[in-house]
Amino acid sequence: MITIQQLLKTYSTEEVETTALNQISLQVNQGDFMAIMGPSGCGKSTLLNVIGLLDSFDSGSYQFLGQEMHGLKEKDRAQVRKENIGFIFQNFNLIDELNVYENIELPLVYNNIAKKERKERVIAVMERLNIAHRNKHYPQQLSGGQQQRVAVARALVTTPKIILADEPTGNLDSTNGNEVMELLSELNHQGSTILMVTHSSYDASFSNRIVTLKDGNILMEKENQRQ
Amino acid sequence: MITIQQLLKTYSTEEVETTALNQISLQVNQGDFMAIMGPSGCGKSTLLNVIGLLDSFDSGSYQFLGQEMHGLKEKDRAQVRKENIGFIFQNFNLIDELNVYENIELPLVYNNIAKKERKERVIAVMERLNIAHRNKHYPQQLSGGQQQRVAVARALVTTPKIILADEPTGNLDSTNGNEVMELLSELNHQGSTILMVTHSSYDASFSNRIVTLKDGNILMEKENQRQ
């Protein structure tokens, strides 16, 4: 499903050049639930942004569903992304001008889903994540954990082929965090491939593979025995 | 140091009125390190914002350092806040137009600290939190955990009388999170009073009191035996 080879990603500021991903290679198979761990600043969000086609890379190869992504135009990257990927951002990235319902509904609108079905799916995921009572609020009127759950709901409402989750429970108490992990597990059992950045070994226990990064390199990989 | 009695705080949107703090009463003594816990949406950030004089409240009493805060003008609240309170925000609230060094330096500038001393203190806290190598970066050029550490550094650089920390380790791996907790502990031993919202029982173990909220009420309070 995803084959990455010798992928290099650098950032330059006036002062310094940072090698965020140091010619890494990685294979993700359909149906995987992969946890990505490592210290703050080691390249996890960068890896997710490159895989999620939100960011380009300098050199190397990234094949997504059989198609090479290097050199693909922004417009074509956006198309591949909208049709296949659900992204839960580390800083949520909610749209301030839209309320909770409209934020969650947006990917369904992009994918031309009919209004009646959009309503059913938005309501179902809002109830699942316990935020239906806030559906007319705007993001600035929500608690941190409520915003995070809206970001989760929006990424999952299209039941995408691949889910990229960047620290999806960072602002949640254990009950709400567990609910998010249960939902991700279910979607994985139903066929979604999941890559999840996390600092929590509890969250990582839901995965079948754990990849650990350090300074832009893959330090190690291991299989995880799920219950 | 802080005496809160029958404090009521509500939010109104077009659709619904939310009682975020339901006539709560709370006493915080100088030198306390209080953990505030509870489910997502139960009122923790609201409590911190009211205590931190960032938000007004509807009724009840809030005495800070012997002075009643209810009805205080915005200008006077801001003055009390700048002189006494360091705030670590749940969503960081860094200033995009300033780099890391300038973001951390800002409270010292407001407090009229001389340039030479500002430099020493900013460098000391950046090295302590392992972000000195990013001092010329802008917030958008930082990882999530790096942004969080800049927010922590900025709140602590004035060694304030009272530190309000809203989930200060949510985006950090265990090593960096532990470093933040050690630094808060040290400041507490040196005399700072700390109120910390957290979802982590590990973080809460550094406190001497744990207050649990639920639906805008104080559910329970307990002493914590620190090692």
Ligand SMILES: Nc1ncnc2c1ncn2[C@@H]1O[C@H](COP(=O)(O)OP(=O)(O)OP(=O)(O)O)[C@@H](O)[C@H]1O
């Ligand atoms: N500006 C606002 N307008 C309307 N309602 C609000 C506003 N800010 C917060 N609320 C509501 O008040 C309640 C308490 O919010 P608060 O941010 O204090 O929760 P919290 O305990 O910090 O949650 P979390 O753990 O998710 O950060 C929530 O139900 C939230 O939806």
Ligand SMILES: Nc1ncnc2c1ncn2[C@@H]1O[C@H](COP(=O)(O)OP(=O)(O)OP(=O)(O)O)[C@@H](O)[C@H]1O
């Ligand atoms: N736009 C940018 N410009 C310059 N440097 C950047 C930029 N974005 C990220 N970096 C740097 O690249 C490195 C990797 O960042 P990344 O966001 O991938 O880390 P991370 O592993 O997600 O960390 P965290 O756990 O703190 O979220 C960091 O050292 C960061 O400072």
Ligand SMILES: [Mg+2]
């Ligand atoms: Mg990150």
Ligand SMILES: [Mg+2]
């Ligand atoms: Mg909060």
